[in-house]
Structure formats: C-alpha cells, structure tokens
Amino acid sequence: MFAARQSFGLFQKRAFSASASNASKVAVLGAGGGIGQPLSLLMKLNPRVTQLALYDIRGGPGVAADLSHINTNSTVTGYDPTPTGLKDALAGSEIVLIPAGVPRKPGMTRDDLFNTNASIVRDLAKAAAEAAPNANILVIANPVNSTVPIVAEVFKSKGVYNPKRLFGVTTLDVVRASRFISQVKTTDPANEEVPVVGGHSGVTIVPLLSQSNHADIEGEARDALVNRIQFGGDEVVKAKDGAGSATLSMAFAGARFAESLLKASQGVKGVVEPTFVDSPLYKDQGVDFFASRVELGPNGVETINPVGKVSAYEEKLLGAALEDLKKNIKKGVDFVKANP
Ligand code: NAD
Ligand code: LMR
Numbered sequence: 303m304f305a306a307r308q309s310f311g312l313f314q315k316r317a318f319s320a321s322a323s324n325a326s327k328v329a330v331l332g333a334g335g336g337i338g339q340p341l342s343l344l345m346k347l348n349p350r351v352t353q354l355a356l357y358d359i360r361g362g363p364g365v366a367a368d369l370s371h372i373n374t375n376s377t378v379t380g381y382d383p384t385p386t387g388l389k390d391a392l393a394g395s396e397i398v399l400i401p402a403g404v405p406r407k408p409g410m411t412r413d414d415l416f417n418t419n420a421s422i423v424r425d426l427a428k429a430a431a432e433a434a435p436n437a438n439i440l441v442i443a444n445p446v447n448s449t450v451p452i453v454a455e456v457f458k459s460k461g462v463y464n465p466k467r468l469f470g471v472t473t474l475d476v477v478r479a480s481r482f483i484s485q486v487k488t489t490d491p492a493n494e495e496v497p498v499v500g501g502h503s504g505v506t507i508v509p510l511l512s513q514s515n516h517a518d519i520e521g522e523a524r525d526a527l528v529n530r531i532q533f534g535g536d537e538v539v540k541a542k543d544g545a546g547s548a549t550l551s552m553a554f555a556g557a558r559f560a561e562s563l564l565k566a567s568q569g570v571k572g573v574v575e576p577t578f579v580d581s582p583l584y585k586d587q588g589v590d591f592f593a594s595r596v597e598l599g600p601n602g603v604e605t606i607n608p609v610g611k612v613s614a615y616e617e618k619l620l621g622a623a624l625e626d627l628k629k630n631i632k633k634g635v636d637f638v639k640a641n642p
Contacts, residue, residue: 324568327353328560329395329434331388331426332402333380334361336549337442337556341401344557346372350564357381357391358402388426392433396567397560400426403443405547406539412445412503413630420637423449427456435462438469438563438602442556446470446502447627450578450591451634459642466602469563470578472502472593473555474548478534479509486527487516498531498576499594499609500623501630507532508623512613528619566598573598574607581606589627 328345332338333356345351346369354376356366366380381387392398403419406412423443430439435457441450450470457463479496487494494515500508509531511519519527530537538548559575566573578593583606597605612620 324350325352326350326397326564326567327355327395328397328399329355329357329391329437330399330401331357331391332400332443333365334358335401336405336546337401337552339365340550340553341399341556342366342369342378343372344553345399345560346374346376346378348557348561348564349374350561350568351376353394354378355381355391355395357383357388359383362387362391388429389433392430392437395434395437397440397563398430398434398437399440399442399556399560400449401442401552401556402426403449405549406444406535407544407546408540410539412535413448413633415444416448416633416637419443419445419449420452420634421641423452424456424638424641427453428460431457431460431462435460436464436467438467438567440469440471440556440559440563442471442552444502445630446472446578447506447591447630448634448637451631452638454580454591455635455638459638464602465580468580469559469602470502470591470593471556471559472498472507472576472578473559474552475502475507475509475531475534475593476576477551477555477558479514479531482527482530482534483511483514483516483519486519486523489515496531497595497610499592500620501578501591501593501627503630504532504626505619506623506626506630508616508619510609510612510616512616513610517613524615563598563602566604567600569600571599579603579606583608584624584627587624587628589624589631591631592627 333342356362363380366378370378381391475498480491480494484491484494496514497510500506562573562575581592595607
C-alpha cells in the first residue's frame with residue numbers, strides 16, 4: 303500500500319512538471335486498431351501528454367470514452383470521419399501518430415500493403431498538412447519505406463514540408479534486436495543496444511552487430527541473428543495466422559519513440575533514437591530517406607548520425623538495403639505524383 307502511494311506521488315510530480323507550460327497534444331490516426339488501442343493507452347499513461355485526440359474511420363469515440371476514465375490528467379477526445387472530425391483531431395497537435403492502414407497476412411510482404419495503405423496515408427497526410435502543418439508526423443503504417451516519402455510529397459505539394467518533422471517509426475527493429483541478442487547471449491536486454499539502420503522491411507533492415515556489445519558473434523550464429531532481426535515481423539504474422547501483425551510490441555515501440563520526441567521538445571538533451579528520415583547519408587546514391595541514429599530536439603531532427611564503422615559483412619548488407627530502398631522510395635514518390 304505504502305509503495306503504491308509512493309509511486310503514485312512520483313507519477314503526480316512528473317505529471318505536474320510536464321504540464322501547463324508544456325502542453326502537448328498527441329493525435330493518433332487509426333486509434334481503434336490493433337496498434338492504435340494499446341498505443342493510445344500508453345499515451346494516456348504518459349504524463350507529458352496533456353491532450354489525446356483519437357481518430358479512426360470506426361471506433362475512435364469508443365476507445366476515447368474508455369481511456370478517458372483512467373485517472374491521469376490528460377483529456378481524451380474521440381473523432382469519427384464526420385466532415386470536421388479529422389481536422390478537429392489534428393488541430394494543434396504536436397505529435398501525429400499514424401498507425402492507420404491494413405496489416406499483413408501470412409505470405410505477404412510489406413510492399414504488398416502498398417496498394418491499400420498508400421492512399422490511406424496520402425489522405426491523412428493531406429489533412430495533416432492543412433490542419434497541423436507544424437506537427438511531428440510519426441508514420442507507422444506499412445510499407446514505411448514508401449509511406450514516409452508519400453507524406454513528404456504531400457507536404458511538399460502543400461508547401462509545408464519540413465524534413466525535420468517527418469519520421470518513419472523503426473523503433474521496433476531496435477527493440478527486437480536488443481531482445482534477440484540478449485536471448486542468444488543470455489544477458490539483460492536493458493543492457494543491449496544494437497544499432498539498426500536502413501529501412502523497415504526485410505533486407506533493408508540492417509543490424510550492426512559489430513557496433514553492439516557482441517561484435518564477436520560470427521558465422522552461422524551471426525547469420526541466424528541478423529536474419530531473425532530482419533524478418534522478426536514475419537514471426538508474429540505467422541503466429542497470428544491471418545489475424546494481423548505485431549500490435550503490442552509495436553505500441554510499446556511507438557510509445558517509446560513519441561516519449562523521446564516529447565522529452566526532446568521539452569528541453570532534454572542527448573535524446574537519440576533510430577528513425578527513417580529525409581537523410582543526407584546516401585543521397586549521392588539516390589536514396590533520399592534512410593534510418594540511422596538521430597538526435598532529437600525541440601525542432602524535431604537535430605543531428606543525423608552517420609552509420610559509422612561497419613564490417614565487410616555489414617557493408618554487403620548495406621549494399622542490398624540501398625538497392626531496395628531506392629525502389630521503395632521511388633514507388634511512394636511516383637504514387638503521389640500520379641495520384642495527387
Ligand atoms: P489494424 O487493422 O488492427 O488497425 C488499423 C486501423 O486503421 C483500423 O482501426 C482501421 O479502421 C483504421 N483505418 C483504416 N483506414 C483509416 C483511415 N483512412 N483513417 C483512419 N483510420 C483508418 O492494423 P494494425 O495491426 O494496427 O496495423 C496498422 C499498420 O501498422 C499496418 O500497416 C501495419 O503493417 C503497420 N505496422 C507497422 C509497424 C512498424 O514497425 N512501423 C509495426 C507493426 C505494424
Ligand atoms: C513489424 O515489423 O512487425 C511490422 O512492420 C509489421 C509486419 O508486417 O511485419
């Protein structure tokens with residue numbers, strides 16, 4: 303009982319310190335879905351969030367009513383696709399999380415989702431460009447390698463593109479990498495950090511084991527671990543057997559990224575997260591977006607860290623990733639040009 307009261311007190315203090323001068327509205331688009339619901343729950347539990355706006359084509363108000371009974375200070379409002387629903391959800395948001403879109407079924411690649419999700423993301427981006435042009439846009443909907451360029455093109459077409467405020471959420475890849483390596487080495491995942499660069503699908507996911515605590519993993523063990531990190535999403539798709547893809551681990555990862563961004567915007571220095579952004583690192587090779595470790599700040603992207611020293615094996619992985627990334631990015635850009 304005493305311990306519970308103590309932790310409540312601590313929570314209240316943190317909530318207080320993040321309130322008033324740091325009003326932070328977070329909008330979740332696709333809030334009724336498998337990711338949207340637990341992600342919204344985690345945002346409701348985050349004391350840095352003062353206002354939570356939950357939009358979905360179905361179920362937004364229901365999820366909002368449910369979460370609104372949780373005794374944290376933030377207000378929660380749900381929105382349906384009424385004529386002003388989406389606009390009202392977006393207005394004044396500091397962070398817009400986009401998990402709206404269909405998930406994979408067994409046998410599908412993330413690119414197979416393009417035909418459905420490209421137009422969903424394009425339309426949500428249009429609304430965001432109009433109602434929340436200065437928000438940080440966090441794209442979760444797959445295929446991330448293409449949906450992020452789609453949002454960029456839409457914002458460009460509306461004259462409000464700020465590359466520092468657009469993020470493809472690749473946090474789940476580093477969360478997995480840290481967990482999987484800890485299983486191989488029987489260590490605490492809290493102490494394991496494996497940089498993962500590139501993009502968010504198959505071979506575009508490039509784990510840099512040489513930069514982890516375990517650069518000594520070689521041969522078959524290394525190949526198996528790299529493969530598991532690259533295709534971790536498939537494990538969940540297979541296990542769910544037609545009922546979707548990762549939702550709970552993704553909500554955890556999305557909430558971690560949003561918290562990092564809020565922390566950075568509230569003045570905490572040295573906040574670094576991997577994320578897929580408009581990046582100078584491989585532009586000379588025709589790859590305009592790339593995931594690497596990015597320092598976050600009040601203006602969004604502060605510093606894009608280079609990939610750093612990699613092994614010959616990782617150099618090869620990077621080569622394959624860049625090939626695919628170029629195609630995935632072009633597909634997103636071409637889609638908006640052909641279907642504005
Ligand atoms: P889901 O089907 O459970 O939920 C999607 C939600 O989006 C539904 O509630 C649906 O009504 C809503 N939606 C559809 N069109 C919409 C629109 N135009 N506006 C607002 N809402 C709309 O799917 P999920 O499991 O939550 O996955 C969502 C997306 O996230 C998928 O594309 C999936 O591939 C992707 N995903 C990405 C990562 C990542 O690491 N970036 C991880 C897991 C899943
Ligand atoms: C993941 O990595 O779990 C997501 O991108 C969902 C998927 O399709 O695998």
